[in-house]
Amino acid sequence: MSFPAAARRSLADSQMRHNVGHAVEVIRAKRERAVAELSDWEALRTAGADVKARALVTLPEQLERLEAEVARAGGTVHWARDGAEANAIVARIASGHGIDEVIKVKSLTTDEIGLNEALAARGVAVTETDLAELIVQLGGDRQSHILVPAIHRNRMEIRALFERTIAPGEALGDDPRALAEAARTYLRAKFLSVPMAVSGANFAIAETGTIAVVESEGNGRMCLTLPRVLVTVMGIEKVLPEWRDLEVFMQLLPRSSTAERMSPYTSLWTGLYPGDGPEEFHLILLDGGRSQVLADEVGRQALRCIRCSACLNVCPVYERVGGQAYESIYPGPIGAILTPQLSGFHDGTTLPWASSLCGACYEVCPVKIDIPTVLVHLRGRVVREVKSPAAPEAMAMRGVAYALRSRRRFEAAQRLARLGRGPLANAALHRWTAMRDLPEPPGQTFREWWSERPIPPTHPRQQ
Amino acid sequence: MSTARADILAAIRAAIGPVPVPGEVDRSYRGPWAHAPDVDLFCDRVQEYAARAHRTTRSGLDAKLHELCGERTGVPAGFPFPGIEDELLDVQTLSSLDTVLTGCALAIAETGTIVLDGGERCGRRALTLVPDHHVCIVTTSEIVASVPDAIASLDPRRPLTFISGPSATSDIELTRVEGVHGPRRLDVVVVDERAGG
Numbered sequence: 001m002s003f004p005a006a007a008r009r010s011l012a013d014s015q016m017r018h019n020v021g022h023a024v025e026v027i028r029a030k031r032e033r034a035v036a037e038l039s040d041w042e043a044l045r046t047a048g049a050d051v052k053a054r055a056l057v058t059l060p061e062q063l064e065r066l067e068a069e070v071a072r073a074g075g076t077v078h079w080a081r082d083g084a085e086a087n088a089i090v091a092r093i094a095s096g097h098g099i100d101e102v103i104k105v106k107s108l109t110t111d112e113i114g115l116n117e118a119l120a121a122r123g124v125a126v127t128e129t130d131l132a133e134l135i136v137q138l139g140g141d142r143q144s145h146i147l148v149p150a151i152h153r154n155r156m157e158i159r160a161l162f163e164r165t166i167a168p169g170e171a172l173g174d175d176p177r178a179l180a181e182a183a184r185t186y187l188r189a190k191f192l193s194v195p196m197a198v199s200g201a202n203f204a205i206a207e208t209g210t211i212a213v214v215e216s217e218g219n220g221r222m223c224l225t226l227p228r229v230l231v232t233v234m235g236i237e238k239v240l241p242e243w244r245d246l247e248v249f250m251q252l253l254p255r256s257s258t259a260e261r262m263s264p265y266t267s268l269w270t271g272l273y274p275g276d277g278p279e280e281f282h283l284i285l286l287d288g289g290r291s292q293v294l295a296d297e298v299g300r301q302a303l304r305c306i307r308c309s310a311c312l313n314v315c316p317v318y319e320r321v322g323g324q325a326y327e328s329i330y331p332g333p334i335g336a337i338l339t340p341q342l343s344g345f346h347d348g349t350t351l352p353w354a355s356s357l358c359g360a361c362y363e364v365c366p367v368k369i370d371i372p373t374v375l376v377h378l379r380g381r382v383v384r385e386v387k388s389p390a391a392p393e394a395m396a397m398r399g400v401a402y403a404l405r406s407r408r409r410f411e412a413a414q415r416l417a418r419l420g421r422g423p424l425a426n427a428a429l430h431r432w433t434a435m436r437d438l439p440e441p442p443g444q445t446f447r448e449w450w451s452e453r454p455i456p457p458t459h460p461r462q463q
Numbered sequence: 464m465s466t467a468r469a470d471i472l473a474a475i476r477a478a479i480g481p482v483p484v485p486g487e488v489d490r491s492y493r494g495p496w497a498h499a500p501d502v503d504l505f506c507d508r509v510q511e512y513a514a515r516a517h518r519t520t521r522s523g524l525d526a527k528l529h530e531l532c533g534e535r536t537g538v539p540a541g542f543p544f545p546g547i548e549d550e551l552l553d554v555q556t557l558s559s560l561d562t563v564l565t566g567c568a569l570a571i572a573e574t575g576t577i578v579l580d581g582g583e584r585c586g587r588r589a590l591t592l593v594p595d596h597h598v599c600i601v602t603t604s605e606i607v608a609s610v611p612d613a614i615a616s617l618d619p620r621r622p623l624t625f626i627s628g629p630s631a632t633s634d635i636e637l638t639r640v641e642g643v644h645g646p647r648r649l650d651v652v653v654v655d656e657r658a659g660g
Contacts, residue, residue, distance in 0.1 A: 023637050043492035050488045057482045060472045073620070079468040131643065132634035148634055155635055176635040180643055187644065192554045192593075208619040218592065218630035218645025225588045226554060236471070243619050247611035248492070250625075258633075261508065262574040262610075265645060266625035267588075273622045275551070276587035291474035 001327060003350040010325040016152040020144060020322040023151045024313040030259035031310060031364070037261070038251065048252045049368035051245045052304035055206075055237075056294065062206040062239045063285060069209025073271020075281040083113025086286045090115060090198060090231055091122045093282055097229060099124070099196045103187075105213060105220045106130035107200025108146065108307055109235050111329040112342075113288060115198065126198075127190055129219035131183050138165045144323035146309035146331065147257055152322060155179065187219065197223035197278075201234035202306065203249055204283075207242045210270045211283070214253060214263045224267050230278040235286050237303040249306065252366035256308035289342040298377040302337045304367040311361035311371060317354055326351065333361035337374045345386050352378040417441050498608035500572045505606050506653060508575025512628020513641050514649035524600070524654055531598050531650050533561025539586030542566075549590045557593035563646070565591055568623075569616060570601045570651075573609045575628070577601060577651060580621040588622055597646040599626075602654045 001009075010016060035041050055062055067077045080086035094102060102119065104110065104126055116126040116137070128137045132150040136143055139161050143149035150158070155174045162172055162179060166186040172178050199220065203212040211232055213220050224230060240249065246268075254263045272281050294300045312318045312332030323331035328339040328348055336355055339348035352375045361371040383393050403413040418441045506516040519527045528544060537560040538546035546564055549557075557563075566584030567577045577599050579585040591597055607613050617623055630645035641647065 019636070026637055040492040040494055043489070047488055047490060047492050050485075054485045054488065057479055057485060059475050059479065063472070063475075079471050081467050081470055085467060129644075130634070131632045135634070148637065150634055151637065153635075155638075158635055176638040177640050179635055180632055180640040184643055188558075191644070192558065205619065210619045216630065217632045217643040219643070221588065221592050221624065222644050225592055236475070244611075244614060245488075247614040250614070251610050260627070262571075262576050262625065262627035264512070264626065264628050264631050266623075268619065268623040268625075270620050270622075273581060273620075276581050276589075276622050285471070287471045287474065291471060291478050293478075294475060295478035 003325065003327075003348070003354045006327050007321040007325040007354070010321045013152075013322075015154065016144065016322045016324070017320065019151050019154065021319055023145065023148060024319050027147070027259055028313045031256065031313065034255040034259045034261065038255070044248055044251055045366055045368050047248045048306075048366050049304060051240060051248060052306075052367050053301070055239055055241050056300060056303055058241070059236065059239070059294070062241055063236060065206040065241075066204055066209060066239055066283075067285070069206070070271055070281075070283050071209075073209050075209070075271040075283055078282060078284045080284055080286045080288070083115075083286070083288050084118070086113050086233055086284050086288070087115050087118035089282075089284055090233070091119055091124060093229065093231055094119070094124050094196055095122070097196065099229070101125045101127070101194050102196045102198055103127050103129050103190050103194045103223050103227065104133075105197065105199035105215070105223045106133050107198070107233065108329055109200045109286060109288075110198060110233050111143070113233070113286065115233070127187070127194070129187050129190070129217075129223060130215075131180060131217060131219075134166075134183060134187070135161065138162075142324050143329065144331070145312060146307055146323075149323075152324070187222075191219075191222040191226055195227050196229040196231070197227040198231045198233065199223060201232050201238050202253065203246065204234055204239050205241075205243050205246065206239050208270055210243065210268050212246065212250075212266060212268050214250075214257075214266045216258065216264045218265060221265055221267055224269065225277050228278055229280045229282075231282045231284065233284045233286060235288065236290050237305075253306055253308055256306075256310040256364070256366040289344060292344060293341045296341065296377075296381075299337065299341050299374055299381075301369050302334065302341060302374060304369055305334050305338065306367060307334075308366055310364040310366065314360040314364050316356060316358060316360075321354075326354070333371045333375075334369070337369075337371055337378060340378060340382070345382065349382050349386050352376075352382060411445075411447060414441070414445050414447075418443075493611055498573075498612075500603075500606040500608045500612075502572070502603050502606060502653060502655070505570060505572040505575060505601075506651075508572070509628070509651045510575075512575055512649075513631075514575075514628045514651060516651045516653060518653050518655060520655050524652070527652055528564065528598065528600075531562070531652070532564055533596060535560050536562040536564050536598075537590060537594060538564050539583060539590060541583060542586075549586055552590075554589065554593055557589060560594040562596040562598055563591055563594040564598045564600070566600045566602075567605060569613055570606045571608075571610060571613045572606050576613075577626050578613060578617065579624045579626065580617065581623075582621065588624060591624070591626075592645055595642075595646055596648045596650075597626075598650045598652060600652050600654060603656050606653075 135150040568580035
């Protein structure tokens with residue numbers, strides 16, 4: 001479905017609009033306070049952008065260092081060209097241990113590659129342990145926000161869902177506290193017994209082989225600590241070169257994401273540690289279209305993204321349509337530039353237009369991704385590479401190029417523009433003028449005025 | 464060598480092309496000033512997460528811990544306060560504890576964070592995760608000013624856990640609920656080493 005069609009569907013859902021509108025307003029205000037506290041915020045953003053840009057142009061070296069360090073600390077590193085390969089590796093690890101149930105830390109990357117469905121198809125049951133992801137999973141639903149994926153659901157719906165699924169026969173009430181308690185009870189049994197967990201990674205440090213997961217609920221700590229086998233799936237762009245780079249991102253991420261000074265829990269681990277945590281650790285490095293994104297010098301900055309969701313919360317388009325209209329695990333402004341690129345322009349080719357180019361996303365981005373510039377760049381790529389040469393934009397641009405090639409044609413075009421104003425243009429361009437006003441062409445062009453002007457008397461040149 | 468590995472590295476190299484190696488990262492965010500760790504700030508920030516911060520001295524510590532800890536209190540093996548020592552207790556036993564009492568590797572004033580590193584004062588990760596109540600002793604000399612100061616003095620080879628308040632979720636209508644899967648209550652006991660008595 002195109003973005004305009006999906007957006008129209010979302011706009012009809014008043015519950016979703018109300019919940020998303022409220023959520024972004026609250027988080028936006030909180031983020032401003034959290035960011036204002038740090039006098040060096042702009043310098044941190046610059047450092048964040050620099051570190052990531054540096055990691056991307058030295059990516060082969062960083063990945064090789066990461067691989068060596070993880071292996072040195074007792075972990076096993078796997079490489080996956082695409083999602084299907086990554087999913088098969090996870091499934092193979094599970095079946096190698098005779099495991100038919102895994103628990104999961106919230107991870108956008110594993111959602112991107114459809115890991116849950118792939119494992120289910122191979123007879124491995126997956127339980128999401130983040131509260132919002134559990135709500136989405138139990139309801140067969142789709143995420144509407146990166147940080148709070150079930151924000152489109154209200155407490156009554158969640159209560160009914162839980163009473164139908166994880167707490168049958170119980171009367172939970174509408175209090176979020178009671179609903180969270182029901183999830184705690186249900187998941188605790190899983191944490192204490194399920195032998196394998198799958199996580200994503202917020203960061204991976206090439207220098208030391210350390211992986212970082214930032215979270216709030218403690219479900220991440222449970223998954224990273226208690227099961228015997230831990231598998232982490234990370235996109236290759238998550239790597240940071242040096243240990244000290246963490247000091248930048250552990251300040252940028254929480255304040256941009258949950259708008260806190262620090263998220264409740266950040267877990268850092270390096271391979272295996274005797275007597276503490278899993279006995280087996282696998283790291284899967286996923287390409288999944290990322291190397292092709294790197295080839296676009298303008299578009300590649302999208303790979304700096306640390307998935308904080310600050311750009312969603314300030315986007316006037318996202319605020320109104322919510323995350324589901326983007327039909328991708330990556331919604332909002334970042335999704336509009338990431339989804340088309342990751343899919344090689346198979347998906348989301350209308351997404352680069354899902355923006356008013358107001359630039360608010362760029363201002364809040366902790367790694368200074370210039371989203372408006374990338375949007376405009378991708379619009380060009382879609383028109384040149386994806387759309388047919390008969391598409392209206394392509395034809396219009398060819399027309400303009402033709403007219404601008406000679407003075408005679410340009411002047412004729414100007415006269416035509418004056419004639420063509422009004423009902424004629426509105427009829428021909430009704431889809432464009434429905435949302436915009438055509439500029440009023442002047443009664444006389446500069447060129448016409450110049451050629452008709454009275455010839456001024458020539459002044460004698462001063463000697 | 465796996466072909467996936469070779470293919471991915473080759474695809475990345477082809478995509479990047481010959482790019483000059485970038486210069487050093489500008490670390491001016493660290494500023495020219497040196498912050499002194501601020502104990503009052505640390506305590507305030509801990510409280511803002513809906514955790515409790517308590518100030519005490521060496522001599523007042525025992526009484527404070529007795530007041531805070533439940534009947535069945537777990538401690539890391541060899542910990543200098545009495546309790547059920549964690550000799551690889553199974554998760555059911557950990558789950559049945561009222562309280563877990565530990566020290567920390569360091570604490571961060573600016574963010575109100577305690578950091579555990581799996582050392583003998585902190586215990587292994589499961590010990591401070593499964594019980595419902597965590598009491599953490601922080602001596603004032605363990606408090607650093609900022610996140611960069613913390614990163615600089617931690618050992619990345621150890622399993623590290625940064626804890627900023629009790630576990631929390633805002634997933635249902637953005638209503639904050641404290642205490643989901645990690646300990647639902649966190650008490651931070653700050654021991655002032657400079658104070659007399």
